[in-house]
């Protein structure tokens with residue numbers, strides 16, 4: 083566990099909280115899970131979600147974040163290329179594959195694109 087993890091929120095809970103620092107924190111997002119009524123008339127979470135939490139325990143949110151990162155990396159690899167612009171901001175220097183040339187810096191996706199479209 084890194085040093086920058088510290089307890090936040092309810093200090094009596096004893097639960098590990100999310101990493102926080104002066105320039106970084108965890109923002110709460112809402113995830114809706116389907117619920118159905120059981121025979122006692124109580125709302126219960128989708129069995130799939132119950133399994134997910136049972137499998138991953140307290141790390142289930144971390145698992146979701148890991149998948150999100152892997153999903154985004156896969157899509158960036160598959161559908162984008164990087165031009166010569168500075169890699170800044172959310173979009174960075176990632177150009178969609180449908181664009182063979184960067185309109186800003188003028189770099190080409192690859193040699194073939196240059197031959198075909200120049």
Ligand SMILES: [Zn+2]
Pocket residue numbers: 165166167175184185186187188189
């Ligand atoms: Zn560029």
